[in-house]
Amino acid sequence: MKNSYIGQAWLVIVLSLAFGAALAAVQATLDPRIAQNKLRDALDQVPRLVPGATGGRAETIGELTVYRATDEQDRPVGWVIPARGQGFADVIELLVGVDESVQQVTGLYILKQLETPGLGDNITAEKWRNQFRGRKTGEDLLVTKAAPTRDREIQGVTGATISSVSVVGIVNSAVTKLRAALADRAGGPS
């Protein structure tokens, strides 16, 4: 009986080896492309988030991974910070663009969100995200329901206060983290 089990298992073994080889080949050819796709996701947004930028490259400062926005002559013009945090329904992933001296927010892009369609997912609307442009980072940004009166106020999405508050919170903490990381690193701008 044992003999027949091994005898019968040869097909499974041969198939496993054949598939293993095929999958290894697939991995070798496709993995570089997939990694590039993932990187391009964020880098594509850099020109839209930092004025004057044409491209960017990933950089690690301490424990923080950010993107350095550069112009055509490869001079640094700003930073793009990937950040995430808990939204209303699930985690929100976004990109915050700031200027070179981390004094001003230059743009916001939502990478991934699962907020309520029609309500919370209006945080992806360009009109709402444009509110963040030009905001000074000296003080934390706040969400208001009515039209904003002070420079640090952002008007929340109607009917989606929690989503708006979450996004603003993520932006605040991302900027703070970058400032702290740059201050820690010797010789970096602060």
Place this chain on the structure above:
Amino acid sequence: MNYVVSLVTMAVTTALINNMVFHFFVGNCPFIGVSRRLDTAFGMGAAVTFVTTIAALLSWLLTYFVMAPGAPLATGLWRLLTRDPAAAADLSILSYIVYIFVIAWAVQLVEMYIRKFFPPLYKAFGVYLPLITTNCVILFVCLEIMKHIGTGATDPWDLGKALTYAFFAGFGFLIAIVIMAGIREELDHCDVPKPLQGPGITLIIAGILSLAFMGLTGVDGNLAKLLSAKSSHPAAPASAPAAERSK
């Protein structure tokens, strides 16, 4: 303490809010097929929970130590073989194959257990017991765990979190299938239009149940806040997150 809070939040989220059947659409085939009677539905739910937890345990161990990018055993072995101390090993392409075999093995295990200790249940299940292998819930849980292990993971899960996730995912499936069985037993006395009998009316009711469960969105985030507030400042009054919701 924070760890326990995160486990409790994850349990509530997975079982109720991101319910496997009503939110993620997995586990629909047995949900529609086995939900006619309450006792078989409960047995199926329990079996799925059991299988999911065992499969998740094995998957986590295999993924963490062998298959994830940068896994210790695989990387160590690869470095030995190639004599390159900086070589990286990434066996994640074999993940799907390994998971489905782990699941099949776990189902075999549970099948033997049920046949030995609960023979009438074994007879009642019939062909549906080996079909648990094709239950999307289990593979979905394994895939979710895979996302949270390894060097590319943004929010790494240790074994405790993975097992909590798996157990309560199965538990959520149990809740869903038991509710549906209860409703369908009542439906036997109702006058369902002929075209809708069977899967049609089951799906429509599942839709209404899904709508009901959607009302629980946001409970997890606020539950976490509530529990953290209570654990760090036991004297502080609990906030009223419900008032914040202007939806």
Place this chain on the structure above:
Amino acid sequence: MSRDTGPTSLERFINGILPENPTYRQILGICPSLAVSNTMEGAVTMAGAVAFVLLGSNLLISLIRHLLKPHLRILVFTLTIAAFVTIADRFLAAYMYDMSKQLGPYVPLIIVNCIIIARCEICAAKQGVGPALADAVGQSLGFALGLASIATVREILGFGTWFGKWLGWRVIPDLSAQPQVWSNWVIMILPPGAFITLGLLMGVMNGIEHARAARLKRTGGKQ
């Protein structure tokens, strides 16, 4: 044990589309039918992925059908399907990255999609390459039809578009400025809409089938 008799290639092909439609008649593959059917693009991509896996595994299993031992065959099916799904998943991530992100975990879940294992068991393990391939094509078309029917209802009512992401066609004009005239049925994009749509569509399909059977009985005869 394999018999090379059974339905012909043409019969297999035609059966897969409507008479043995996976979604409405066999009630298989419900998980992806609900999950990715909120847009036509997702539905078409998923149908394409399932077609690839179905064709590949039917072909391979049919070629080795004489070597399959009874109690190891499910193992072999599973191994084959899992390998093809891995290839399909990586291919999507490499060449259709946005679609891959939208479909998410539902592409690997094709492994446990009952349609594919059922076709391997019922057709590929018992018949030659011709009928197996025809069966795969027919069933894939049937599955695509099922998905497309659900996706059409959900996308038009939920977004107002049809193939909105790829072709940008609007079926319902953009009335977001006048919500009192028409606003998108957001529920259609969410899980409840999926369940209810499929339930109602199944009712419609069953109703048509019952009417046809009743008419046949009345006329007492051939189709």
